[in-house]
Amino acid sequence: MQAPGTAARGAARRFVARPEFSTLLILVVMFVLTAVLQQNFFEIKSIARNINAFTPLILITMGQAVIILAGGIDLSAGTALSLFTCVLTTVMRKADPWSGALALVVVFAVAMAVGIINGIGIGYLRIPPVIVTFATSFIWLGAALFLRPTPGGEAVEWFKAFYNVGAIEGVTDSFLKRFTDVIPPALLLVVIGCLFWAVVSKTRTGRYIYAVGSSNDSAYESGIDTARVQLRACLVNSTFILLAALFFVGQNQSGDARMGDPLTLRAIAAAVVGGIALTGGRGSVYFALVGALILSFVNKIIFFANISSAYQTLVGGAIVILAIAASQAYTLSNRRAR
Amino acid sequence: MHGVPCRGGSGVKVLEATGIRKRFGGVVALSNGNLACNAGRITGLLGANGSGKSTISKIIAGVYHADAGQIRYKNKVVRYRTPNEARQNGIAMVFQNLSLVPDLTVWQNIVLGGEQSWGPFLNDARAKEIAREILDTLMPGLDLNRMLSELSPGEMQIVEIAKAIAARPKLLILDEPTAALEKAQVNSLFKFLRGLVKNKVAVVFTSHRLWEVMEICDDVTVFRNGENVAQIDFKKDGKDPERIVNHITGVSRTRAGHRARGRCRGRRFLHVKGLRYGETLKDVSFHLRKGEILGIGGLSGQGQHELMLALAGAYPTSTCTATIDGRRIRLNRPATAIRNGMLLVPGDRQLEGLFLKHSLFTNLVFPKLGLPRQPLFTPVARSREECAKAIDVLSIKVQNLETPVRTLSGGNQQKVVIGKWLSFDASVLLLADPAKGVDVGAKRDLYDFIHRQVREKKMSVILYASDNEELIQHCNRLMIMYEGQIVATLEGADITDDAIVATSMRVR
Numbered sequence: 001m002q003a004p005g006t007a008a009r010g011a012a013r014r015f016v017a018r019p020e021f022s023t024l025l026i027l028v029v030m031f032v033l034t035a036v037l038q039q040n041f042f043e044i045k046s047i048a049r050n051i052n053a054f055t056p057l058i059l060i061t062m063g064q065a066v067i068i069l070a071g072g073i074d075l076s077a078g079t080a081l082s083l084f085t086c087v088l089t090t091v092m093r094k095a096d097p098w099s100g101a102l103a104l105v106v107v108f109a110v111a112m113a114v115g116i117i118n119g120i121g122i123g124y125l126r127i128p129p130v131i132v133t134f135a136t137s138f139i140w141l142g143a144a145l146f147l148r149p150t151p152g153g154e155a156v157e158w159f160k161a162f163y164n165v166g167a168i169e170g171v172t173d174s175f176l177k178r179f180t181d182v183i184p185p186a187l188l189l190v191v192i193g194c195l196f197w198a199v200v201s202k203t204r205t206g207r208y209i210y211a212v213g214s215s216n217d218s219a220y221e222s223g224i225d226t227a228r229v230q231l232r233a234c235l236v237n238s239t240f241i242l243l244a245a246l247f248f249v250g251q252n253q254s255g256d257a258r259m260g261d262p263l264t265l266r267a268i269a270a271a272v273v274g275g276i277a278l279t280g281g282r283g284s285v286y287f288a289l290v291g292a293l294i295l296s297f298v299n300k301i302i303f304f305a306n307i308s309s310a311y312q313t314l315v316g317g318a319i320v321i322l323a324i325a326a327s328q329a330y331t332l333s334n335r336r337a338r
Numbered sequence: 339m340h341g342v343p344c345r346g347g348s349g350v351k352v353l354e355a356t357g358i359r360k361r362f363g364g365v366v367a368l369s370n371g372n373l374a375c376n377a378g379r380i381t382g383l384l385g386a387n388g389s390g391k392s393t394i395s396k397i398i399a400g401v402y403h404a405d406a407g408q409i410r411y412k413n414k415v416v417r418y419r420t421p422n423e424a425r426q427n428g429i430a431m432v433f434q435n436l437s438l439v440p441d442l443t444v445w446q447n448i449v450l451g452g453e454q455s456w457g458p459f460l461n462d463a464r465a466k467e468i469a470r471e472i473l474d475t476l477m478p479g480l481d482l483n484r485m486l487s488e489l490s491p492g493e494m495q496i497v498e499i500a501k502a503i504a505a506r507p508k509l510l511i512l513d514e515p516t517a518a519l520e521k522a523q524v525n526s527l528f529k530f531l532r533g534l535v536k537n538k539v540a541v542v543f544t545s546h547r548l549w550e551v552m553e554i555c556d557d558v559t560v561f562r563n564g565e566n567v568a569q570i571d572f573k574k575d576g577k578d579p580e581r582i583v584n585h586i587t588g589v590s591r592t593r594a595g596h597r598a599r600g601r602c603r604g605r606r607f608l609h610v611k612g613l614r615y616g617e618t619l620k621d622v623s624f625h626l627r628k629g630e631i632l633g634i635g636g637l638s639g640q641g642q643h644e645l646m647l648a649l650a651g652a653y654p655t656s657t658c659t660a661t662i663d664g665r666r667i668r669l670n671r672p673a674t675a676i677r678n679g680m681l682l683v684p685g686d687r688q689l690e691g692l693f694l695k696h697s698l699f700t701n702l703v704f705p706k707l708g709l710p711r712q713p714l715f716t717p718v719a720r721s722r723e724e725c726a727k728a729i730d731v732l733s734i735k736v737q738n739l740e741t742p743v744r745t746l747s748g749g750n751q752q753k754v755v756i757g758k759w760l761s762f763d764a765s766v767l768l769l770a771d772p773a774k775g776v777d778v779g780a781k782r783d784l785y786d787f788i789h790r791q792v793r794e795k796k797m798s799v800i801l802y803a804s805d806n807e808e809l810i811q812h813c814n815r816l817m818i819m820y821e822g823q824i825v826a827t828l829e830g831a832d833i834t835d836d837a838i839v840a841t842s843m844r845v846r
Binding site: 202203207210211213214215217218219220222223281 | 422
């Protein structure tokens, strides 16, 4: 004999008590602060600019989240991103549009190789993921420096489509251009990433990633090929990094062996802010995306708050710690009240 | 009577393992293991910890690989390399250490490893149906969508069994499935097993609780020191618990008898009033006498475990008024509890009581390091002497002090946990299910030792045990808990199985 509203209210109360709710709350706070500080925040141009600035971290964070969910961690994500940009800009010749297609094939093969090497180390050789990916990060860096000792290289014109269709020579006032003015290609890349994970998470691999990360032994005893699951998680991660690499080369038309370095740890931090447990098995890839958004807004806030550049990094770190602590305290207080 | 080969009873022989050998490093776990299972029969597997009964189960289920011997399954010689391969061929095992994943839901766990799918995509609707169907008979009240990590140990065990059944096995191996269950759950499990047996499934059932084996099994195979030493068909040979225990221990001993212990006349020295912790402990008050063994009983998961931990100072947010010898004490930090002589022997020794990878010496010496007025450097020679003495007093079977605790048997591990506290002046020893997963012989040693300590040192004990038999045998007084409260206190001759069950279920 429940009143009709009671069930819905119960569900709402349960949702409010979940840790995800505090993450969303922090996102709203950061969003509002940024909107207040950045005067032209709601203009279409600056929305597009923000999306472009946030996209690489979002994609790398989602990939990282998959690895962490599977019980690993990827310290080589940043250098893998650098390597992919170097591969793309080495294969491509500006004059030959077809070289772009060849570059896509080659970089896809490299991305899968990167995933397989990490996956074999983590899954089949059972080396601790921190060690494997720390080691491979130097291999990717070495390979990237071999291809591109200094930033540069060339890219085909149509590669700009991954960044801004309007910037491509020859594309004038078409529908496509107007469309991408409102919805930038970077946003589409993020949507593709989300769809990709939506598909994977509906397969056995998606379920098993959680199982293996939550308890490797139990998963193995349940007949799951845990090594293969970890390998596949590495491949999913590589795919996300590849999407980020396409965006970078589209934006900069060049490759850089060191550009990805700062992203690795930022992505791990973003995943944690988004509620991914570093112990594995707990959290949501979509909320890792939210975590990346929060971290990106923090950067914006610091930039627009006129903090002297000497203190920007320090303040940024402090805000992140405060956000995580607030979220933890919120979750704990709810658990106690229960 | 060593190495008697198994004879099958009635029904079709589903599996026959002969001459199985297995060694782990230098330790021989199985020297000559033989086991036969028949369709439509429940075979009991008995033996002390380390007797090889778990090892042979795991070899049959494909977890370990035999060094020698052969397994015939459905009249074919088989050799499964993974648990999955065995399961696909109809052999499912319920693991003693749960094979469940904490961060998935109940239904996701039940179908784990055997998910239904549409092409590459999971068919979750069908999976939920299957889980619902099985749980409807095993445990109707359980919510399928709950996270496994939120369940009680008993509920987890039920999910584990449901998971094994979801694979529709021809041979079901249950390795101590009832250790975490309360009596009502055991009864519904037995009802379910009888249903399975009617459908021509062969069942292997392992338990330390003899009465359960006597109730559910058609025949038993006893293991000792890596071999099967006896096979008893209950219908032909009758049910004689004495005989089975003698086979298990290998020594014929006269039974101690089930007489309850009398009242304790010691001085009341510990008073706890109004102990509260969240939703699990609601206003618990009691006193404890010098030299008394105070039992805590009731259905599993009624706050007994939390009460033990709260007394050991494990919960910073628990509140109570507690006095020892009239002196107020706070029970919010383990260090304070230890200083007041309240020492916990935790229920899960592997998780909470020991550093498994470290040596016996490290484990025994560790708790002393935190005491006030310790020398800057540990006096190793003197400490080793003390440890050797502790090992002697507890009769821990071990070669030397450097042996990693991980390699000891369950009973010996439990002795090490108690040994940690030997050099302390314990006023209250808190024992949380100390005999769980410990074999019959080691259990007897353990309780003999505890009684000796109580007699000689005038120590008091608070004992929580999931097995009523232990409570009846060892307690002067028994408190029954229900939903975080003490609902009844039994004393002296009133402590009987009937009274415990009746008060636990709130019949009286």
